[in-house]
Amino acid sequence: MILQKRGTKMDKDYSSYKPTEYEKYRWLRANNKYVTLDINTNFALFPRDNRTVQIQVNYKYEFVNMYYWIEDGGTEEQLNRFVSEHTPKEEDSKEYLENKIAKQKQSLAAFESRYKIESRHFEDYVETFYEEHPEITREPLHNILSGCNITLPLGEGILDFVYADFDSAYKDTALIYGLIYQLREEYVKNNKDKQTEERKEFPPEKIENQLDERIHNYYEYYFSCDDTRGITEVSLYTAICPPVIKRSADTYLSIKRYYQYLKALQKEYLDILQFCFDEDYYPELLGNMTTAERYYTFRMAKDFPPFIERNEELYMAFAPLMDEKTHTYDFVATVAQLKTEYPAEPLGRLAAELNTSADTLSHCLRRTHRLTRRYSFSSTEEMLELELSKMIENDIRFRKCKRCGRYFIMKGNYDTRFCDRIVEGETRSCQELAAQENYKKKMAENVALPIYSKYYKRYAARVKVNQIKKNDFKKWKYEALVKRDECSAGNITPEEYIDWLEGCFPNRKRKDK
Structure with a gap:
């Protein structure tokens, strides 16, 4: 078989090439x-x-x-x-x-x-x-x-x-x-x-x-x-x-x-x-x-390769000494290390073997170092890919906020459906707004809550003018909350809850229902 010379039939035509x-x-x-x-x-x-x-x-x-x-x-x-x-x-x-x-x-x-x-x-x-x-x-x-x-x-x-x-x-x-x-x-x-x-x-x-x-x-x-x-x-x-x-x-x-x-x-x-x-x-x-x-x-x-390339370096950086018990920087020990004086004779011999000066070697010996793993990146794309890979390694998850529709970082075992982000045009976060909306919903659905709120305000006002003692009001508040929960659970009727509340401090004429 005789191969054709370049420039003739073996040239490539990419005019119909379809990239992946x-x-x-x-x-x-x-x-x-x-x-x-x-x-x-x-x-x-x-x-x-x-x-x-x-x-x-x-x-x-x-x-x-x-x-x-x-x-x-x-x-x-x-x-x-x-x-x-x-x-x-x-x-x-x-x-x-x-x-x-x-x-x-x-x-x-x-x-x-x-x-x-x-x-x-x-x-x-x-x-x-x-x-x-x-x-x-x-x-x-x-x-x-x-x-x-x-x-x-x-x-x-x-x-x-x-x-x-x-x-x-x-x-x-x-x-x-x-x-x-x-x-x-x-x-x-x-x-x-x-x-x-x-x-x-x-x-x-x-x-x-x-x-x-x-x-x-x-x-x-x-x-x-x-x-x-x-x-x-x-x-x-x-x-x-x-x-x-x-x-x-x-x-x-x-x-x-x-x-x-x-x-x-x-x-x-x-x-x-x-x-x-x-x-x-x-x-x-x-x-x-x-x-x-x-x-x-x-x-x-997506037809992407099943791997991500990362530029990892083991960097020998100067760093203060660490206290092994507290895992914090020990600056006193670090300063002491930096002031260390080494014997001149062995220092000179080792410096000669390394083909450097005694001053340079002494400086290197006194400095405290720590091996640090770091990654180099030069573009936005490289940093995004690097961060995502580290998130997957550390099992850090995103979740979509049920209120604003944006993703947020899951923090530990704290399970929430709403983010702590303040959306443009709002003054409170989605978590705070959701909590407020949930409270209003509960208030609307639970007949016991507005009943309790009404009598709480009434008796609190009487505390301010000394018609009810603070200790009595504090005791009443605890019992009223217990009764409120019983009413919410259906164990007592709203009418029974009102009768009980009216009878707690009966020093004023009861209004007709």
Whole structure:
């Protein structure tokens, strides 16, 4: 058999190719010419037995960190150019930066009102930089959560994402860019001859080394955070993982593609919550299955692989010593350890064997460490999948609220059909409103309750004017409740209950029934 040469009959024709659902799934979530979804690497930790997730947000592409990076590995000319590009040229530009910083603080405060957010370490890092460089104008953060450590209940991040209003955010964000896109299209259509000249005027940026690449990525991230802020700050995970979008003529299309990515993820996870956790969803088929079994079935039905890839690291982090009895940090012992002095002779010999200095070895020996298992993630999708897998591992369940119809996290053995969420337009949670409605229903159905309430108010008023002694009223209250329950149970009639109540303090004329 003679094989045909490439370029003839062995070429492939994909014009009729039909992708599988999983291929569509991966394409929608992959980086493309419009958007990069995984620019930064963050870390998530899942402490044992406390059903929380702790997230460490990267600050790689913030101004201060980039300054140190360029100062350490770049030229003086690169550093000066980097600083000058961030220096306001006019007084109103400084006012703009100050207003931007103030708005970012408001946005951060909104997240802090919902989650435990610790930013002191990074704030100290930034403050130290500006104290050492008073000549540099303070630069707003590109990501308001950069450098933060965030703690939230396991599952809360998923709920926050699936109920985020990306539709309104996209409408507001895309409006201006959609107009710019239309104007740009008109310009291109009417000025085709100028396109070649413009390409010559703005040639591709030349990348000569790793530092050039990082600076280029920094500016893409810098502008993208501003362009997408209206959408990303709608939910916690999108704020942690902002995308990098293609700017200029394609900014509108890039924002649209990012919005489509988020909406597809929202639908997927709402489907997962329903299929894997909803007790009323096909109970005759799924009622006896565990959450893990339901999730496996869901993935198989969707033609997804029966596994999830997670990026796990064993991190050797500095940490205070722990008291074995109380399981709390022992700072006294930690400080004592940090002050330990080691014999010079063996210290020098071991340092020589390790090809390091005695000071470096001494520093390493004094520091207290703890092995920490953590997971890296770079996109919203990765964090959602990681959190869901950890929920299944820890048997944490969602339930749909019978009042507002939204899912909520089941807490321990506390069995409730209503969430503690305050729905927009209400001042009390679904649990409180349901309790109030249940009470009113019981009042309406149970004739003994309004009878008891009527006589309670009557005799309480007489206590205030000293017609009835407090001790007598207290004794009466207990007996009246017992009689009320007997009446509710049908052991005595309402008329018998009223006769008894009337006879308790008969110092006033009885009204006719």
